[in-house]
Amino acid sequence: MTTEPLKVPVLHILLALAEGEMHGLGMADWVEQATDGAVELGPGTLYRSLKEMAEEGLIREAPPPEPDADPRRRYYAITARGRRQVSAEAARLERLVEVARARHLLPERA
Amino acid sequence: MTRSSPPGRREHIAEARIFGWLLLAFPAPFRAAYGEEMTAFFLERLDRARQRGRLATARHWVRSAADVVSTAADERRITRRHSRARQEGAMMGIMTDVRSASRSLQRTPAFTAVAVLILALGIGGSTAVFSIVNQVLLRPLPYAESGQLVRLYQYRAEAPEEDTYVTGPAFTAYRTMQSFDDVAASYTYRETGADLTQDIGATRIRQLQVSSSYFDVLRAAPVRGRGFMPDEERPDSRTAVVSQELWQSRLGGAEVLGTTLTLNGESYEVVGIAPARLQDPVVGAVDVWVPHISIDDEPQNHALTVLARLRPGVTMEAAAAELELVHAALGEQFPQAADRLGRMYSLHEDTVGGASRTLLVLLGAVGLVLLLVCVNIANLMLARAMSREREFVMRAALGSGSGRIVRQLLMESLVLGLAGGGAGVLLGMLMLDAIKLLGAGSVPRLADSAFDVRVLSFALVASISSGLLFGLLPALRFSRVNAAAVLREESRSATSGRSRNRARSILVGAQIALAFMLLVGAGIVTLSLHRLGDVDLGITEDRVLTFEVHLPAVRYDSLRRASFHEEFAGRASTLPGVDAAGAVSRLPVTGSYHAWGSQPATGPLAGTQGSSIGAEQRVIAGDYLEVMGIPLLSGRVFDAREAAGTQRRVLLSQSAAESTFPGVDAVGHTLLVLGQPVEVIGVVADVALTAEGDVAPVVYHAHSQFAGNRNWPLVQVVRTGGDPLALIGALRAELASLDTDLVLHRPEPLADVVGRGIAQRRFMTWLMAGFAALAMLLAVLGLFGVITYVVRQRRREIGIRAALGARPAEIRGMVLGQGLRIAVVGIVIGGAGALALGRVLSALVFEVSPADPWILAGAALTMGLAATAAAWLPAREATAVEPGTVLHE
Numbered sequence A: 001m002t003t004e005p006l007k008v009p010v011l012h013i014l015l016a017l018a019e020g021e022m023h024g025l026g027m028a029d030w031v032e033q034a035t036d037g038a039v040e041l042g043p044g045t046l047y048r049s050l051k052e053m054a055e056e057g058l059i060r061e062a063p064p065p066e067p068d069a070d071p072r073r074r075y076y077a078i079t080a081r082g083r084r085q086v087s088a089e090a091a092r093l094e095r096l097v098e099v100a101r102a103r104h105l106l107p108e109r110a
Numbered sequence B: 001m002t003r004s005s006p007p008g009r010r011e012h013i014a015e016a017r018i019f020g021w022l023l024l025a026f027p028a029p030f031r032a033a034y035g036e037e038m039t040a041f042f043l044e045r046l047d048r049a050r051q052r053g054r055l056a057t058a059r060h061w062v063r064s065a066a067d068v069v070s071t072a073a074d075e076r077r078i079t080r081r082h083s084r085a086r087q088e089g090a091m092m093g094i095m096t097d098v099r100s101a102s103r104s105l106q107r108t109p110a111f112t113a114v115a116v117l118i119l120a121l122g123i124g125g126s127t128a129v130f131s132i133v134n135q136v137l138l139r140p141l142p143y144a145e146s147g148q149l150v151r152l153y154q155y156r157a158e159a160p161e162e163d164t165y166v167t168g169p170a171f172t173a174y175r176t177m178q179s180f181d182d183v184a185a186s187y188t189y190r191e192t193g194a195d196l197t198q199d200i201g202a203t204r205i206r207q208l209q210v211s212s213s214y215f216d217v218l219r220a221a222p223v224r225g226r227g228f229m230p231d232e233e234r235p236d237s238r239t240a241v242v243s244q245e246l247w248q249s250r251l252g253g254a255e256v257l258g259t260t261l262t263l264n265g266e267s268y269e270v271v272g273i274a275p276a277r278l279q280d281p282v283v284g285a286v287d288v289w290v291p292h293i294s295i296d297d298e299p300q301n302h303a304l305t306v307l308a309r310l311r312p313g314v315t316m317e318a319a320a321a322e323l324e325l326v327h328a329a330l331g332e333q334f335p336q337a338a339d340r341l342g343r344m345y346s347l348h349e350d351t352v353g354g355a356s357r358t359l360l361v362l363l364g365a366v367g368l369v370l371l372l373v374c375v376n377i378a379n380l381m382l383a384r385a386m387s388r389e390r391e392f393v394m395r396a397a398l399g400s401g402s403g404r405i406v407r408q409l410l411m412e413s414l415v416l417g418l419a420g421g422g423a424g425v426l427l428g429m430l431m432l433d434a435i436k437l438l439g440a441g442s443v444p445r446l447a448d449s450a451f452d453v454r455v456l457s458f459a460l461v462a463s464i465s466s467g468l469l470f471g472l473l474p475a476l477r478f479s480r481v482n483a484a485a486v487l488r489e490e491s492r493s494a495t496s497g498r499s500r501n502r503a504r505s506i507l508v509g510a511q512i513a514l515a516f517m518l519l520v521g522a523g524i525v526t527l528s529l530h531r532l533g534d535v536d537l538g539i540t541e542d543r544v545l546t547f548e549v550h551l552p553a554v555r556y557d558s559l560r561r562a563s564f565h566e567e568f569a570g571r572a573s574t575l576p577g578v579d580a581a582g583a584v585s586r587l588p589v590t591g592s593y594h595a596w597g598s599q600p601a602t603g604p605l606a607g608t609q610g611s612s613i614g615a616e617q618r619v620i621a622g623d624y625l626e627v628m629g630i631p632l633l634s635g636r637v638f639d640a641r642e643a644a645g646t647q648r649r650v651l652l653s654q655s656a657a658e659s660t661f662p663g664v665d666a667v668g669h670t671l672l673v674l675g676q677p678v679e680v681i682g683v684v685a686d687v688a689l690t691a692e693g694d695v696a697p698v699v700y701h702a703h704s705q706f707a708g709n710r711n712w713p714l715v716q717v718v719r720t721g722g723d724p725l726a727l728i729g730a731l732r733a734e735l736a737s738l739d740t741d742l743v744l745h746r747p748e749p750l751a752d753v754v755g756r757g758i759a760q761r762r763f764m765t766w767l768m769a770g771f772a773a774l775a776m777l778l779a780v781l782g783l784f785g786v787i788t789y790v791v792r793q794r795r796r797e798i799g800i801r802a803a804l805g806a807r808p809a810e811i812r813g814m815v816l817g818q819g820l821r822i823a824v825v826g827i828v829i830g831g832a833g834a835l836a837l838g839r840v841l842s843a844l845v846f847e848v849s850p851a852d853p854w855i856l857a858g859a860a861l862t863m864g865l866a867a868t869a870a871a872w873l874p875a876r877e878a879t880a881v882e883p884g885t886v887l888h889e
Helices: A008-017 A024-034 A043-055 A080-102 B009-023 B028-052 B054-107 B109-138 B168-174 B244-249 B316-333 B347-387 B389-400 B402-438 B453-479 B483-487 B494-534 B558-573 B624-628 B654-660 B724-738 B750-793 B795-803 B808-842 B853-879 B883-887
Strands: A059-062 A075-078 B149-156 B159-164 B180-186 B193-198 B201-209 B239-242 B260-263 B266-273 B288-290 B302-310 B340-346 B544-549 B578-584 B595-600 B613-622 B632-635 B649-653 B670-673 B676-684 B698-702 B714-720 B745-749
Touching (some): A008 A024, A008 A043, A008 A075, A008 A080, A024 A043, A043 B028, A043 B054, B054 B109, B054 B402, B109 B402, B109 B453, B109 B750, B149 B316, B168 B180, B168 B302, B168 B316, B168 B340, B239 B244, B239 B260, B260 B288, B316 B340, B340 B347, B347 B453, B347 B750, B347 B808, B402 B453, B494 B750, B494 B853, B544 B724, B544 B750, B558 B578, B558 B613, B558 B714, B558 B724, B595 B654, B613 B624, B624 B714, B649 B654, B654 B698, B714 B724, B724 B745, B745 B750, B750 B795, B750 B808, B795 B883
Parallel strands (some): B201 B288, B613 B698
Antiparallel strands (some): A059 A075, B149 B159, B149 B302, B180 B302, B193 B201, B193 B260, B260 B266, B544 B714, B544 B745, B578 B613, B578 B714, B595 B613, B595 B670, B649 B698
């Protein structure tokens, strides 16, 4: 079951949500941290991606994790489908890394 | 995961608003769902950026704005694509249907061509006739708010069906009425014209004398200059308003206000130019209007045509009530004319009323033709659908959905209908031109008929409804077809074949019935026309030329007028080819004119009440009676004894003599005409007043005696042995030798003048005959198609019969019999329909009963022969069937 590569924002949002639900700002902050600033999600990109991913069933809206969280914020959680997609993508990327390693494009792991 | 506190409200209002403007780039649903979150997201990050410095803040603004704008564009593009796909899903259905319908029609080009042609004929014809009905009956008159215009007439209490012109005192009284905004009079009592003298010579133009409020009533104020003032309503006024057409064509379109025109030898100052295409509602086109109308105080002189415009809000009933009061007052003022009352009609009804019956019957006829066309095409479509039955049933079995197939069938007939409608509109325009040419002058406003929005809408509606009508039948039949039987090849069985043939035969029978009705109608109007032609008008109308010569009052006083006509008639009669020449004030068979009260002063009815009759007064000169072939019955005709100034003498027509001097010879008695005594010196035969042969009493005066008090223009009549038109040149020369400025005006054969009375009937007859011919053609084609199909279907049966010894004549008889059976049913039904419609037609017939057995028999015979002709070829084909080949199929 091969699928197309995930778009960059989609992949990173799924990675962010893999551990638990988050709200929009939280996702953007995590992604920025995790990629050392390489991937910056602007408001338009972030929320358009969230809309598309919700329509495709990769994420869903979720209740806030803490009862006293800000009621205005909307929290999102990953779905089983989303988990499958991001796992498949990770596996694809792993194969890609092995190819790159075989071609001596990556330093050998110590 | 950081949790930051919600941003302080007060500081961020401005930034939130600015970001909100950026968010407008997104489509509204997206904004509604995510706008608030995006704003909160942006503002929190803005806070952090502020903490890092001004550069970071600026960078945050720029990147956020760019991100919003670019993703908004993407979002909009995606949304648009989705909605278009949804729309296209629905549209795709209709477009594919139309395309597959056209393709399917193109696969049977012969059928499609024939169907489109027949449909074009039907829709074209009905659209052409509808455009005439639209122009004549439905469109308002070409005056502003023409619904407010009325025509006023007077009538005598003892003859209420005879409307006549209005008297001066009555008109003056009408002008004071509250119900009218404006009242105007024009002098249409006689065909008025004037000789316009220019450098190039004299030409006759159309002149109308009008009162000062004429242009106000019509709301057609002159576009240059002015209309007329009330004080110009005098016989010595010499101002004029010219028409735009005269101004452009004869006066060169130059600056003309203030210049003079020479009309009938007198100088008129041009004070105004009328609006383009202004026509008088009664006389039509006018070249020049003049105000020297004579509005006298004679309560018994009916000479004025009166139009009025109702005040806004005033109904005709209210105005009519006021009219009654006005006439009550007039009756007290002029007791001798107390029996002259007044009535009004809407101008629209006055102008077109006479033609409405004719036109509505025509519309009915054309509707029948259209129905016939639809039936014909339904038949064709049924035949076509039957041959595709297997295809449809298989498609249905394979899951195509019978609803889809029915939709396709209907779509095919709709496409066919629209194609036929388009071709029909083009054909209709040609037909309309032809009708306008053939029927010129027979129906008022005919010449202005054209294809406008209403007519084109009619064509569209006709196309679509025809399409649906004739498509319905095959569609219905399909929905009830027995799928299993069709697939099992049992379509060859006798039962299902017969049921299908029955449908087609019924259709053809209906066609024959409709065609028969049209045939009867055509027969009735044709016979009426023929009977009209047989009517004895009391004159010999062939080989007589008529023309007008107008003597301008400025050069011809009463004495010169008197001598002119006698001299001209004398000279004309000496020309080679001329048998006799004379003149009359009004030609016979052109309707009532100058009907005056005439009363016997002597004789058996002298002095009795009610002995006065309304007699047509005619002034004659030269050998008029001889030219027209009116025989003298007793006494003598006018001769040199009737010189100017002598004792007034008259001739009476036979009916006049019998009405005023019954039982005695009128010669020698005295008659009072408008109170003046005249001696009767002769009695002549009657002449007809109308083309239908109605006779009215006539009193003939000698022009030499009459010219003294009234300048009545005379129509010249000249009898010749050959073609009347050949004399025009010689007569013109003769006229010029007497007076170079006189115009020989409107030369035409007398037969044409008389024929105008029946122009409308003739027009109607031609059209009905055309429709009947078309209907017959369609019915014959329909019958031909059905019989051919039947013969093909029953080839096996025919072959078997032939093998069993049936002779060709028997087989032929069988086929012909089939055709005649259908025809007979159609004729019987059509006959019933024709009798039912007879009442409608009876208003238009002349001395023909709508149920005339000869016509019915003739139509039945014609139809029968046509049916036989239609079945002849298939019958011959049937006899050619080889038993051997058929049995082995």
